[in-house]
Amino acid sequence: MGTLGKVVTGAFVGLVALVIVAVVSAIGIYNTCITNEAAIKAQYAENQNNYDKLFKMVAETAQVPTMYAKDLKDLYVSTTQTRYGKGGSKAVFQFLREHNPTLDAGLYKQVQQVIESGRIDFESKQASLIDRKRVYESEILKTAVTGSIAKAMGFPKIDLEKLGIVTSETTTAAFESKKTEPFKIR
Amino acid sequence: MIFLSFFALPLLLFIGGYIWFGRKISLQELALQIVIQALFVGTICAIIYHKNTYDEETWNGRVASKSRDIVSCSHAYPCNCRMESCGKDCTTLHCDTCYMHSYDVVWIVRTSNNEGVEISRIDLQGLGEPPRWAAVKIGEPTSISHSYENYIKASPDTLFRSQGDTKESMPGYPNGYYDYYRLDHLVQFGVSVPDAADWNRELAELNADLGKSKQVNIIIALVGGKERRWFKTLERHWIGGKKNDAVLVIGVDKDGTISWAETMAWTDHAYFKVKLRDDIREIGKLDRTAILAAIRSDVSGHFKHKSMDDFKYLMASITPTTTEYVVGLVLSIIISVLLIWWCEEKDVFGDEDEEFNWFQRLCGKGKSKKEMEDEKWEHWGRL
Numbered sequence: 001m002g003t004l005g006k007v008v009t010g011a012f013v014g015l016v017a018l019v020i021v022a023v024v025s026a027i028g029i030y031n032t033c034i035t036n037e038a039a040i041k042a043q044y045a046e047n048q049n050n051y052d053k054l055f056k057m058v059a060e061t062a063q064v065p066t067m068y069a070k071d072l073k074d075l076y077v078s079t080t081q082t083r084y085g086k087g088g089s090k091a092v093f094q095f096l097r098e099h100n101p102t103l104d105a106g107l108y109k110q111v112q113q114v115i116e117s118g119r120i121d122f123e124s125k126q127a128s129l130i131d132r133k134r135v136y137e138s139e140i141l142k143t144a145v146t147g148s149i150a151k152a153m154g155f156p157k158i159d160l161e162k163l164g165i166v167t168s169e170t171t172t173a174a175f176e177s178k179k180t181e182p183f184k185i186r
Numbered sequence: 187m188i189f190l191s192f193f194a195l196p197l198l199l200f201i202g203g204y205i206w207f208g209r210k211i212s213l214q215e216l217a218l219q220i221v222i223q224a225l226f227v228g229t230i231c232a233i234i235y236h237k238n239t240y241d242e243e244t245w246n247g248r249v250a251s252k253s254r255d256i257v258s259c260s261h262a263y264p265c266n267c268r269m270e271s272c273g274k275d276c277t278t279l280h281c282d283t284c285y286m287h288s289y290d291v292v293w294i295v296r297t298s299n300n301e302g303v304e305i306s307r308i309d310l311q312g313l314g315e316p317p318r319w320a321a322v323k324i325g326e327p328t329s330i331s332h333s334y335e336n337y338i339k340a341s342p343d344t345l346f347r348s349q350g351d352t353k354e355s356m357p358g359y360p361n362g363y364y365d366y367y368r369l370d371h372l373v374q375f376g377v378s379v380p381d382a383a384d385w386n387r388e389l390a391e392l393n394a395d396l397g398k399s400k401q402v403n404i405i406i407a408l409v410g411g412k413e414r415r416w417f418k419t420l421e422r423h424w425i426g427g428k429k430n431d432a433v434l435v436i437g438v439d440k441d442g443t444i445s446w447a448e449t450m451a452w453t454d455h456a457y458f459k460v461k462l463r464d465d466i467r468e469i470g471k472l473d474r475t476a477i478l479a480a481i482r483s484d485v486s487g488h489f490k491h492k493s494m495d496d497f498k499y500l501m502a503s504i505t506p507t508t509t510e511y512v513v514g515l516v517l518s519i520i521i522s523v524l525l526i527w528w529c530e531e532k533d534v535f536g537d538e539d540e541e542f543n544w545f546q547r548l549c550g551k552g553k554s555k556k557e558m559e560d561e562k563w564e565h566w567g568r569l
Binding site for chain 1: 190227343344345346454455456458459460461464496499500502564
């Protein structure tokens, strides 16, 4: 084989190797992106499901009649949105007392536990969503090589901003104004 | 990413070596270097991945059975050795493998979790009954370590892992297994209870009862002289506990009053944590029987541990430590240099006479062996 032939062969072998590596990498990156996006969407749906479960558990624990359960959900959603705002979760307990006058101390405590644990669970689910998005963005989309290949293939294909967490108006306002009032105990 | 960061520099070195050493490194040798280096870097990555994700959890159960089993002998020795010819002027020593016994005896204890524990023999073949095996009682509690992949441990940036470090002294995680299958599940820190042995015995029974059905490892940490917020430091130090742990941390005053209680567990059912915390607070005093009863009731009724698969997405963010990164990179470079040296010294594929370095040729620096030979004859011809 002549000199030129060797150079051409070498270049061809290199090119073939490069193409193989590129194709295998692209397939891997495509699959990783698809899996991550599906998991983020699933986590978002799971958060909604968990949020819905929360008020149902409160209603069930407090033995609130089914006909009032919808009202409780609206109230629960509004008090959660203003979690540390006016009224807070006091309104929930007022509602429960109105619709279950026999709400004794034991049941009252159980409802408190359900609300607290429900919020911890929901907080954990929200953290999962943030963490999944963090890994997808920082470890895949924003890395030099993988990120460029992923972007070339059109990722992200979902609106990551849209699949965000639930927060309260108070929190949003505090982060926008960079100001917050001290908590008032009374 | 880890693979690429360990592989990029050696790859450049190989290409540099291929160009620099001209005929001495052929294209096939370059390919061989790349393949060997890729395997080596792959192995380094696998070791780092395994080391960082490796963790152990405790499975609790009871002794289900014990047996005396006959197995093949494990005491091999070389025998019937003789010199055998391996060609002209070549002989090698060949030996057969013989065994000291026709069989061995192993003394096994099996648990309700299908684990097998071998009790040490008192003689080489195992014919004598070990007193420890004779003392094993069917139904006694067992605690045995099992490995699993802990993605949280390997991902320092995850939101599920509290950030920061503490300089204060912290209690060690209880994993001091002893006497084959025993483990103390009580941790005392800044406080000492006189009935610690009873706590451990009853905790072992509790874990044995619930260990298999609830897949749980119950730990109690009694803490003195610490405020409630210290719990977060412990949680950070123990990285949230192992995946099947239900850790109850109780702040105890000098008079035995419970000042605070918190629970640590990987679960999607926080109700368990809240209820157990409240139940323990309600007990008020360090009443062992009442506390263990509350744990039994709450674990039975509400505990369900979270699967590690829920954290599998963290695999993409597994990060080597600085030491691992430096050691991995240095090893990778050393191997690549050794490979270049090896290929430069040896004609691995027997094709270097035909090899031609196009780069040196283009630069006018290198010549093929044939060209050098021609030049030599030309030179002698002129003379």
